[in-house]
Amino acid sequence: MRFRLHKLIFAPVGTCQVEQLDRGPTWLDDDLKVSFLRGEITFTRTNDRILVEGIIETATQVQCSRSLEMFELPLQFPLEDVAFFLPGVYTPEPDRRLTEDGRIDLTETLREHVIMAMPMNPISPAYRDQAGAAQLIDQEDSDWLRVKWASEDRANGE
Numbered sequence: 001m002r003f004r005l006h007k008l009i010f011a012p013v014g015t016c017q018v019e020q021l022d023r024g025p026t027w028l029d030d031d032l033k034v035s036f037l038r039g040e041i042t043f044t045r046t047n048d049r050i051l052v053e054g055i056i057e058t059a060t061q062v063q064c065s066r067s068l069e070m071f072e073l074p075l076q077f078p079l080e081d082v083a084f085f086l087p088g089v090y091t092p093e094p095d096r097r098l099t100e101d102g103r104i105d106l107t108e109t110l111r112e113h114v115i116m117a118m119p120m121n122p123i124s125p126a127y128r129d130q131a132g133a134a135q136l137i138d139q140e141d142s143d144w145l146r147v148k149w150a151s152e153d154r155a156n157g158e
Contacts, residue, residue, distance in 0.1 A: 001037075001110065006102025008045045009086060015045045021056065028111035035059040035072065037110065041079065049090045050098060052082040052106070058086040058114060064124035071124040081110055130150075 003019055023037045027158045041054035059074045084104045098104055 001106045002103050003041075003043070003106065004101075004103050005043055005050060005098060008050055009044060009098065009102050011045050013047055017043045017045070021054075028107060028114060032111060032114065033060065034114060035061075039079075039107075046083075049085045050085040050104070052079055052104075052109070053085065054079045055115065056110065060114065060118070062122045063120065064127060065121035066123055069124060071122075071126075073118065073122055075114060075117045077113050079109070079113065089095055134151045 001021070001023070005017060008015060019041050021037055021039045021041055025033060026037055027033050035058070037056060037058050039054050039056040041052060041056075044051045044053070055076065055078050056105055057074070057076045059072050061070050062073045063070055070115055082097065087098055087100050089097075
């Protein structure tokens with residue numbers, strides 16, 4: 001996802017450029033594919049860099065940690081504190097720099113944000129509540145898996 005920001009290189013500090021992001025299925029790396037990418041991205045010129053801000057909506061296929069079934073997980077995350085340095089400015093991160101012709105590539109940045117937005121153990125909406133989880137367990141197994149709380153024991157006289 002490359003954006004051309006050549007006008008911002010010589011623009012006054014505080015100048016903004018707004019771009020719409022609306023893409024279909026996209027591979028962000030060899031293993032991570034998103035179904036879509038949507039959002040509005042604002043590029044703001046500062047003294048020595050371009051700040052990138054916006055809210056991105058996407059969805060990706062993940063495996064449910066309860067049922068082990070694949071499902072589409074919708075994600076929404078903010079782009080904040082993302083900066084690309086202007087050409088000629090020293091930076092320890094060379095991939096966070098505008099090219100000489102004023103282009104930046106947000107693919108790696110979006111990949112990082114998608115990975116950080118995904119939960120560690122995603123649960124399909126079908127199995128999030130008690131009734132959904134009960135579908136995964138048959139009756140004989142559910143008896144020994146039931147948690148007995150202290151208040152239940154006292155109520156039953158045990």
